[in-house]
Amino acid sequence: MEKLFVGKDNFLKFVQNLVERFSVYAPVEKEDFLFYEKVNQENIDKIKVDTRRAIHPLKSFFLPARRKVSEYFNSSLVHEQQNCVILGAKNCDLHALKISDSVYSGEKFGVEYKDPFYIEAREKTTLISFDCLSPDEVCFCRLVGVDPFPGEGFDLNFSSLEEGFIIQVGSDKGEKLIKENEALFSAAEQNMINKRDKNRERVVKLIEKNNREFKPAKSYRELIRDSDASPVWKEHSEMCVDCGGCNQICPTCRCFLLTDSKTKDKYERHYLWDACLLTGFARVAGGANPRPYLHQRFANRLLCKFYFFPENINLDACTGCGRCIAVCPGKIDMRKVFRDLAVEKKITVGLEK
Amino acid sequence: MNNPYEPIKTQILKIIPETAQIKTFVLKPENHFEFNAGQFIQLTIPGVGEGPFTPSSSPYEKEKMEVTIMQVGKITSTLHNMKENDLVGIRGPYGNRYPVDEWRNREILIVGGGVGLAPLRSLFLTLTYNLKEYKKIVLCYGAKTPEDIVYKESILNKWQKEFAGKISFRVTVDVGDEKWKGKVGLVTTTLDGIDEEVSNISESIAVVCGPPVMMKFTTLKLLDVGYTPEKIYLSMEKNMSCGIGKCGHCQLGKFLACRDGPVFTYEQLKDIPAIWD
Numbered sequence: 001m002e003k004l005f006v007g008k009d010n011f012l013k014f015v016q017n018l019v020e021r022f023s024v025y026a027p028v029e030k031e032d033f034l035f036y037e038k039v040n041q042e043n044i045d046k047i048k049v050d051t052r053r054a055i056h057p058l059k060s061f062f063l064p065a066r067r068k069v070s071e072y073f074n075s076s077l078v079h080e081q082q083n084c085v086i087l088g089a090k091n092c093d094l095h096a097l098k099i100s101d102s103v104y105s106g107e108k109f110g111v112e113y114k115d116p117f118y119i120e121a122r123e124k125t126t127l128i129s130f131d132c133l134s135p136d137e138v139c140f141c142r143l144v145g146v147d148p149f150p151g152e153g154f155d156l157n158f159s160s161l162e163e164g165f166i167i168q169v170g171s172d173k174g175e176k177l178i179k180e181n182e183a184l185f186s187a188a189e190q191n192m193i194n195k196r197d198k199n200r201e202r203v204v205k206l207i208e209k210n211n212r213e214f215k216p217a218k219s220y221r222e223l224i225r226d227s228d229a230s231p232v233w234k235e236h237s238e239m240c241v242d243c244g245g246c247n248q249i250c251p252t253c254r255c256f257l258l259t260d261s262k263t264k265d266k267y268e269r270h271y272l273w274d275a276c277l278l279t280g281f282a283r284v285a286g287g288a289n290p291r292p293y294l295h296q297r298f299a300n301r302l303l304c305k306f307y308f309f310p311e312n313i314n315l316d317a318c319t320g321c322g323r324c325i326a327v328c329p330g331k332i333d334m335r336k337v338f339r340d341l342a343v344e345k346k347i348t349v350g351l352e353k
Numbered sequence: 354m355n356n357p358y359e360p361i362k363t364q365i366l367k368i369i370p371e372t373a374q375i376k377t378f379v380l381k382p383e384n385h386f387e388f389n390a391g392q393f394i395q396l397t398i399p400g401v402g403e404g405p406f407t408p409s410s411s412p413y414e415k416e417k418m419e420v421t422i423m424q425v426g427k428i429t430s431t432l433h434n435m436k437e438n439d440l441v442g443i444r445g446p447y448g449n450r451y452p453v454d455e456w457r458n459r460e461i462l463i464v465g466g467g468v469g470l471a472p473l474r475s476l477f478l479t480l481t482y483n484l485k486e487y488k489k490i491v492l493c494y495g496a497k498t499p500e501d502i503v504y505k506e507s508i509l510n511k512w513q514k515e516f517a518g519k520i521s522f523r524v525t526v527d528v529g530d531e532k533w534k535g536k537v538g539l540v541t542t543t544l545d546g547i548d549e550e551v552s553n554i555s556e557s558i559a560v561v562c563g564p565p566v567m568m569k570f571t572t573l574k575l576l577d578v579g580y581t582p583e584k585i586y587l588s589m590e591k592n593m594s595c596g597i598g599k600c601g602h603c604q605l606g607k608f609l610a611c612r613d614g615p616v617f618t619y620e621q622l623k624d625i626p627a628i629w630d
């Protein structure tokens with residue numbers, strides 16, 4: 001498809017138009033992190049759409065930490081999902097949606113039982129993504145085969161240049177938004193596209209440089225095979241305080257718990273985020289627990305990403321977004337876990353000095 | 354909107370005490386509900402929560418369904434305090450079934466321990482519905498004491514008479530009492546001399562359900578006497594929340610017990626660490 005261009009001023013007009021019509025969420029900087037905030041006239045000039053991923057995982061828009069999923073027996077749940085626009089998603093965010101899509105609306109995880117709440121939220125959300133320009137130190141997308149710029153999964157994608165943005169249309173939804181604001185856009189010229197490609201190359205190199213010491217000669221999938229008994233899990237989980245923060249912040253961690261309660265006149269069922277790092281996650285009513293030790297649960301989280309998901313849908317369930325590294329109070333870094341697994345298996349790790 | 358988290362309103366028609374800690378609940382769902390032996394349901398105690406249970410009644414019985422439940426935690430204790438006519442909810446049926454069609458013309462050995470006989474009763478009733486399809490059926494069962502035997506009347510008397518000469522029964526208790534005239538010993542001892550009953554062990558089917566240790570030692574013994582890993586069927590008890598392949602609780606290696614199980618062959622599980630825990 002033909003690529004479009006929008007100048008800086010017209011871009012602001014475009015965002016204004018969106019804010020007038022939809023609930024628009026975009027990253028805003030607070031201390032060291034970017035958080036998604038609802039865009040309004042006060043914060044509209046503070047949004048940071050083209051730097052790096054927000055610390056908020058996108059899943060919270062589709063799988064909120066707590067959601068009512070049933071009012072049973074005497075009433076039926078009225079559920080309202082608003083149309084919204086997410087501005088400033090990054091490729092790792094889009095990539096993570098492939099995982100949650102597969103679980104909540106795909107064929108491999110219960111064909112007959114898709115999650116209607118997730119599906120509705122996905123349908124009513126427009127995703128406007130941006131190329132990453134200044135990745136975080138903990139970002140390692142390239143180590144797991146993810147690029148810092150999107151190729152698919154967006155409605156519109158923007159690539160920043162000094163003079164404005166190149167726009168790529170990814171869906172009918174995106175196409176419609178463009179048509180509705182046609183006067184703001186022009187055709188992108190080849191030299192602009194060349195500049196965009198240069199930027200992309202620069203960012204790829206930067207990420208590879210940042211991760212030079214962690215790059216193994218084999219994929220994480222291969223490194224984790226048959227690693228259950230490795231001492232690496234114990235060593236690295238020593239600093240883990242079992243908080244489950246890595247689960248909550250991870251865009252591809254999708255586990256949850258259903259809980260029931262009774263209010264004055266009805267029974268309610270809620271969906272609640274759960275965390276596989278927590279002791280009781282897999283314990284059965286009779287008391288048996290397949291993963292009683294922390295190092296087993298710690299290993300399980302990464303086995304889920306690089307063994308369970310690849311076996312099921314042939315995709316790694318990790319996008320290299322580095323959020324789990326950024327939030328861990330124990331300063332645990334999964335890149336180091338894999339580096340040590342590589343060392344243990346005598347597989348080269350780390351690029352030329 | 355088809356909401357997979359929504360339970361079907363269900364009435365408790367009858368409660369049958371089995372042992373001091375086990376009761377069978379006869380349930381009547383408001384909507385039409387069918388299942389196959391081996392599949393499980395999520396049973397809702399309104400306002401309290403849900404738990405996974407495998408029906409113990411015959412799938413051919415369409416009007417009502419039975420589940421046999423041991424009191425072990427919050428959900429099951431609340432359930433044990435409920436009365437006839439009370440309301441519960443069910444979702445399902447979920448998971449796979451025993452592949453009985455593949456078992457035609459084979460010898461089938463069923464081994465149950467404690468309350469693990471519940472799903473096996475549903476299987477037993479499925480097999481006996483078409484008894485002539487199968488070459489032979491042997492039912493082995495072990496309970497802690499005579500007091501702990503579930504479906505006592507059926508297993509010690511009614512079925513033995515009804516299927517005399519067609520099905521052999523081997524029942525044992527870990528510890529007997531003065532009235533007990535049957536065998537005493539762990540359930541694995543019912544497999545001693547099994548080759549006198551089953552003529553072609555390597556081609557025959559074994560189905561096991563019970564507490565984890567019982568399943569472990571029974572499986573090892575079955576392998577020992579010549580059963581093959583792909584013909585040993587195990588019903589795995591896992592923590593389950595959604596029942597529909599989404600919540601991640603029941604993950605077992607590359608499998609989800611609610612989607613790929615709860616019935617697995619030992620061949621599928623044998624390389625997964627800590628399957629018995």
Ligand code: SF4
Binds near residue numbers: 240242247324332
């Ligand atoms: S965030 Fe760190 S400390 Fe918390 S559970 Fe995860 S690995 Fe452990």
Ligand code: SF4
Binds near residue numbers: 249251252320
């Ligand atoms: S495991 Fe860590 S790096 Fe991978 S997707 Fe989750 S939060 Fe991001």
Ligand code: FES
Binds near residue numbers: 592598
């Ligand atoms: S019980 Fe939720 S995934 Fe199996």
